[in-house]
Amino acid sequence: MSKKKQKPSPAAVASSPQAKTASAAESEPSVSVASTSSAWPFVALGVLLFGCFLYVENTGGAFRADVFQGDYKTPPRAAAKSPEEQLLDRGRQVYAACAACHQPSGLGAPGQFPPLAGSEWVLHENPNRVIRLVLDGVGGPMTVKGAAYSNVMVPWRDVLSDADVAAVASFIRNNADWGNKASFVTPTQVKAIRDETKDRSGRPWTADELLKVP
Amino acid sequence: MNHGPLIAAGAFVSLAFSWAALVMAPQVQLGSLAPASIPNTSDVHPANRPGLAAQGAEVYRSLGCYQCHTRQVRQDALLYGVRLVDRGSNASTINLELPDSGRTNLVNFNLLIALAKSRADLGITPVAVPAVLAADTNVAPVLKEFATELKLLKQFDDKAQVVRSTSKTVNELAAALPVEVLERTGPDEAERAVKLLNDAGGKAELVIYNLGPDIERGWGARRSVARDFVNDSPVLLGSLRAGPDLACLGSRAPEKFAAAWKFASTNLASEMEQRLLIHLYNPRLVAPASTCPSAKYLFATKQPDQRFAGESLQVPGSDKPVYPRHDARALVAYLLDQRLDVGLPEAPVTKPSGPAKIAAAPAKP
């Protein structure tokens, strides 16, 4: 601070602090009229902006939500699921309804509900029987894996679509956990049989009828 | 510029731009992020915190631990490799393919050896090299070495003779499946090699290399990503590392702690808990150089009159036991709940190969 500042006498201050405010006479800052607009800020901004676009282009991960570093490349995805795998996934969901009787383990309940795991009915080389069985159910005496059953399985014709029937049939025929492995079932096969047997609708098959089906 | 409302409107528009870009856009992108299910399990990551750990999060916030510790593991690069897990016995034809000319290197050379080994029917006889490849000047030297190597294989197979490839002996390659045959390469190349090996009848899988000093320090198997925090509120990322990162304290390998932590590596979980409690009581007892403030106030010197007060804690260098209060146990539960070992689609990790490194067999007295 400037040392040449003069200390005001107490009397001068005491006279009236508001009488002659030091700043009262000061002028407020103004803006020069001579100034003209200049372009250099915008030139500089443009150059930097260009650089910034390049930078964001290179390191911004294309604005994706799942890219957390600029040089990240999409990892090789597990190969897209094959149609068979998709069918199995679908079948696993549909099977939830079947699991009530046949159990998630596919072992059924002894004396009441026949097993699917290792069942000759399920694993028959040709899926024609199992498709019919799912569509219209089955009733009466029946032998599965050497044990006799006489319960009634309800028809699923009106509940499941062709794709669902194909999926669940494929699932039970190819469930690796149960040790099942047989051919896959396609919706076309299901549709053919559904049309062929549409006049039965709802009347469960008997074991003898099914055994005649190739 | 003499109209206040005009300036106000301009300011509002300016702010609206940055708000839309840095507040609204992230919310649109990340707002619906949910925990990811872990393949082949019924678990998700991040899992909901157990009650005690959730209370610990509050202690962590309240004591301001986030002022010195981040929970963000950084990563420099994400690279891929190929691991041969089964050499297979398939005798189907193998198409010996070399990488595009110019890209040949010893790493790929490893792959070639693995290819040879993965084919039982190939035996140890040299592979007939397609003329077009043998003529390629980029490839020829490597092929020559490859032929030598195969001859050596023939000579020394299954005898513990060292044949130099990159860093592994051929015997190791042959005997110690699974073996990484391709290291630190791009996703496309790795994917191609996997296909090649699988077509040859072997079984190969992708390996992911998460690289960076944080990961080398053992602070996490991979980088932290947004999804790791979907269950947190408030999200305490931290912005200063006056102490180590805590993003994976609960899944950190014991050897990645300061030597002074001295794990006996038996019954790791309870030992970790003990160490952390002592660390809270007096950090210098566990890590002499630590500048972490002590949290003695989370401990009672007398058995608290509570039904579920927990066990006492024997502090080194003191005869009298102390009793961790509920907050101390909660904070430790929260810290042990910090895990970063689960892969996510946007931040994959590879399961460690071979036998688990830590045999976490609890010590039986």
Added chain:
Amino acid sequence: MTAPQISPPAACATAPSAVAVEASCRLPVLFFAFSSATWLLFGAVLALLSSIQVYQPAFMEGCPWVTYGRLRPAAVNSLVYGFALQASFGLALWLIARLGRVELTSPLGLFIAGKFWNLAVTVGVIGILAGDATGFDLLEFPLYAALPLFASYACIGAWALITLKARTERTLYVSLWFVLASLLWFPWILSSAQGLLLGWRVPGVVQAIVAGWFGNNLLQVVLIGMALAVMFYFVPKVVGRPLHSQSLAQNGFWLLLLIGGWTGLSQLSAVPAWIPAVSGAANVLLVVPVIVLIYNLYRTADGEIAEAWKRSGVFRFVTVAAFLLLLVTLRNAVFGIGSGARYTQFTYFAGARTDIMVLGVFGLSALGALHYIVPRLTVAQDELPSDGLVDLAFWASIVGLISLAIGYSLAGLTQGAVGATADRNFLGEAVTGVAGHLKLVTFGYGAIGVGALAFLVNFALALRRCCVACCGGVR
């Protein structure tokens, strides 16, 4: 704003006299000035204590109320809400009254709202020390302090805007653009961030992004804007020349508003890559408006700088603040993008930005302006009673800031070097190894505290003299 900007008082019938304008400012502005300086002292002391704890962990150990994790946010929030924002209210009111040639609307109301503001800050700081911090940087005040804080600001801001609307000098000088933008920006960002974080509770890392956005806007636009208002007021005034260029001022102003809100998120890691990338780019772009604005000031004072430096205390403060602004912006441009950002990420280097902006760029501007305003409003003189204390306040603040900036930066660069290689011992080199640098930081906070104390004593002397003058020497 052109040549005959000051019309003779007689020509403007409704314009109040300068004396009346000052009289209306006296109560609220002096109140804000005094309490903000008190908070500066208090915050500097808390920051000093917490900075010792970083290398002396046994210091004040054993009480949760003063553990580092609570003391540090208490210090930062005292400095930001107690000192910086409060000082900016005082400065904004004074600038509006002076440049608009208008008496403040409801000085008593402003005074009471200011009291409530101080009460809310006190409650907030106690809340943080009690463990109720929200966990978001610069938004740590718990809700029970944040709501009254917002309410009292609503009164202060509204009265300030009403005063501005009632101005008799219709020309808006550059400083008032910045004042207006700051006054509006603050409630917008505060309500937006508090609403999203404490009300709606956005999920996951969006919280960290919103908090980062708020903190950056608070520093980069609200406080820097107010610092620029002070610079644009005092540089032409002290030098006695009109401002060099209106168009440069306009360009700088709008670019600062447009770009300033985008910076500050470049240090986040667990967020999609585009966020730090965009924010880092904004760090670089921000160099343009800052250089434009400072160049404008430089051209205004060119040739008179040495002379004005000797003559005027406020000019010294403001010049150093402007220089610091340039420095911190360039520092951000280099270390806020790409590998530079990566190197300094999670270190004291990056964290020092808040301190340099609050205490340096804004703090020095505000302290300089208060050294000008306070004597005029108390003893009706140009300067505060004690020259020695004015010099002490200036030099202590400068020395403190330099120590602070150097200490934090060196510590941060060391941490960055250790963090970049896994072979280096983190605990030995990046934690205990930076203790020497951090001692410099402690010294810096101490010096800033001394500067604040010098100003407060000088302030008290002036008030005392004012009392003696008014009350005929009763005391």
